Amino acid sequence: MLRHAPGVFFAQISLTGRRRLASSVAGTAAKYESQKLKTTTRAATITTTSASANTVAHARTVSAQSGRNLQQKFYENRILDRYTAQEPKKITLRQLVLFGRQLTEDKLVASANYVRSELPVRLAHRISDFQFLPYIAGTNPHLKMVYDLYWRAFDEFRKFAPVKTLDDNRRFCDNVKRNLLEHSQVIPQLGMGVSECADLVAPDEIDRFMNQMLISRISRRTLAEQHIALSEQFDQDLRAHLGLSSAEGFAQMASAPRGFATQRIGIVRADCSVAQVVNDCALHASGLYEESHHLPPGTAPQVIVEGHTDATFMCIPAHFSYIIHELLKNAMSHVMARYATRLDSDASALAGIKSAFGSEPLFPPIRVTICSSHNDIVVRVSDQGGGINPGILPYIWSFTHPLKAKRLHNFHAVNRMEARVDESDSVSPLMSFGFGLPMSNIYAKYWGGSVSVHSLPGYGVDAYVQLPRLGNVVENISARRAQVDSHES
Ligand SMILES: Nc1ncnc2c1ncn2[C@@H]1O[C@H](COP(=O)(O)OP(=O)(O)OP(=O)(O)O)[C@@H](O)[C@H]1O
Ligand SMILES: [Mg+2]
Numbered sequence: 001m002l003r004h005a006p007g008v009f010f011a012q013i014s015l016t017g018r019r020r021l022a023s024s025v026a027g028t029a030a031k032y033e034s035q036k037l038k039t040t041t042r043a044a045t046i047t048t049t050s051a052s053a054n055t056v057a058h059a060r061t062v063s064a065q066s067g068r069n070l071q072q073k074f075y076e077n078r079i080l081d082r083y084t085a086q087e088p089k090k091i092t093l094r095q096l097v098l099f100g101r102q103l104t105e106d107k108l109v110a111s112a113n114y115v116r117s118e119l120p121v122r123l124a125h126r127i128s129d130f131q132f133l134p135y136i137a138g139t140n141p142h143l144k145m146v147y148d149l150y151w152r153a154f155d156e157f158r159k160f161a162p163v164k165t166l167d168d169n170r171r172f173c174d175n176v177k178r179n180l181l182e183h184s185q186v187i188p189q190l191g192m193g194v195s196e197c198a199d200l201v202a203p204d205e206i207d208r209f210m211n212q213m214l215i216s217r218i219s220r221r222t223l224a225e226q227h228i229a230l231s232e233q234f235d236q237d238l239r240a241h242l243g244l245s246s247a248e249g250f251a252q253m254a255s256a257p258r259g260f261a262t263q264r265i266g267i268v269r270a271d272c273s274v275a276q277v278v279n280d281c282a283l284h285a286s287g288l289y290e291e292s293h294h295l296p297p298g299t300a301p302q303v304i305v306e307g308h309t310d311a312t313f314m315c316i317p318a319h320f321s322y323i324i325h326e327l328l329k330n331a332m333s334h335v336m337a338r339y340a341t342r343l344d345s346d347a348s349a350l351a352g353i354k355s356a357f358g359s360e361p362l363f364p365p366i367r368v369t370i371c372s373s374h375n376d377i378v379v380r381v382s383d384q385g386g387g388i389n390p391g392i393l394p395y396i397w398s399f400t401h402p403l404k405a406k407r408l409h410n411f412h413a414v415n416r417m418e419a420r421v422d423e424s425d426s427v428s429p430l431m432s433f434g435f436g437l438p439m440s441n442i443y444a445k446y447w448g449g450s451v452s453v454h455s456l457p458g459y460g461v462d463a464y465v466q467l468p469r470l471g472n473v474v475e476n477i478s479a480r481r482a483q484v485d486s487h488e489s
Pocket of ligand 2: 326329330435436437
């Protein structure tokens with residue numbers, strides 16, 4: 001649709017969108033006209049961009065010729081406009097936690113209907129972002145694939161009948177789960193799409209687009225996963241209450257006995273231990289690097305946790321773990337690379353971290369300092385890996401710098417990515433996507449926090465995560481494109 005019939009894609013865009021698209025195409029063309037692309041395909045593509053006026057005129061002609069299809073698309077865009085006119089109804093972690101107290105059938109049904117009506121609104125805004133992309137990016141097959149996935153999900157959720165019973169809710173949850181699975185291709189597809197468009201679209205524009213896509217994706221998954229977790233926990237509790245095994249009793253469970261309530265908080269933790277998450281992530285990251293370097297257990301750099309080691313806070317552990325794991329992976333990989341010559345020793349001599357160097361550890365340790373204040377949790381990850389290459393330092397938060405875009409190209413080797421700790425088992429830590437820092441920052445920003453990095457040239461890196469402690473910050477999503485900014489540190 002997008003790639004093969006530009007007119008059709010064009011027809012899906014609202015009037016304002018079309019005006020802005022036309023000027024965007026012209027602007028992009030003027031800016032990038034001078035770029036000479038080497039391959040024939042790219043040369044052909046850029047010719048299309050340079051001839052922006054012709055492209056727009058051609059698109060309109062093709063649109064006009066597409067008859068019924070055009071009417072259909074026009075109708076679809078009217079629907080999309082109705083949804084983009086709505087603001088998302090934002091939530092806080094605290095609301096999620098409070099909601100699960102005294103969870104009843106009525107509350108679960110209300111939760112299902114909130115998710116059912118909220119997902120299409122949030123998807124509609126992102127579909128609209130695609131339509132505002134410069135035309136040339138809209139023709140990229142990977143971006144088109146995500147665009148189509150979003151349209152399908154948007155249609156499916158907006159047409160889903162209101163949930164009235166537990167049975168309806170089970171069907172709704174099945175739908176949501178299927179969508180979550182299907183959309184696990186989105187990150188690699190976006191990564192490939194962006195890497196292929198890096199020299200065709202203004203870097204700021206594509207970064208804004210990626211930030212917006214990814215933060216909104218986290219928000220939709222949070223709502224979906226929270227609702228699924230609550231539903232599954234409620235089912236379990238109800239089965240236990242009725243004395244039913246997991247395999248039986250759907251008919252009897254069509255609705256809960258009146259007054260049945262349970263205490264559940266889904267994927268959120270009200271008192272997540274920071275030190276516990278750091279220790280778990282350290283263990284996981286060490287295992288990954290030891291395995292990929294064929295080293296005995298205990299060889300990877302030691303992670304020392306200090307400061308307020310008894311601190312707890314309200315968070316979604318999956319999000320917080322992702323950030324800590326990425327920072328630890330960065331620290332470990334650079335410390336190990338800096339002292340790589342020490343790895344040349346006979347692997348058997350490396351058993352135990354001290355054996356090869358007498359009483360000295362093989363690598364300098366990574367220090368993780370936890371600081372808990374009334375409002376915030378701050379975690380500092382300090383390594384002695386030599387610091388960040390000054391050539392790449394200005395671009396570490398960007399998806400589009402040529403160096404970063406090249407790394408995103410590695411997504412061609414990955415089918416699915418959900419940006420979670422456990423999936424890294426199937427992706428070699430030696431493969432660099434240039435994705436860990438920007439994605440960590442997006443997770444932190446979503447909950448009103450931030451990730452920042454200070455490079456100490458020739459020595460190491462101090463990376464900081466700051467997150468609100470009390471769960472009372474509303475999710476940081478904006479419907480409008482212009483309101484999302486990229487990293488400012
Ligand atoms: N602790 C560190 N020490 C030295 N350089 C670092 C450190 N952390 C990040 N960098 C630099 O910043 C770049 C971007 O980091 P980022 O985590 O976003 O991507 P990556 O580690 O290359 O790939 P990915 O995280 O997707 O596996 C890295 O490629 C590296 O050059
Ligand atoms: Mg990384």
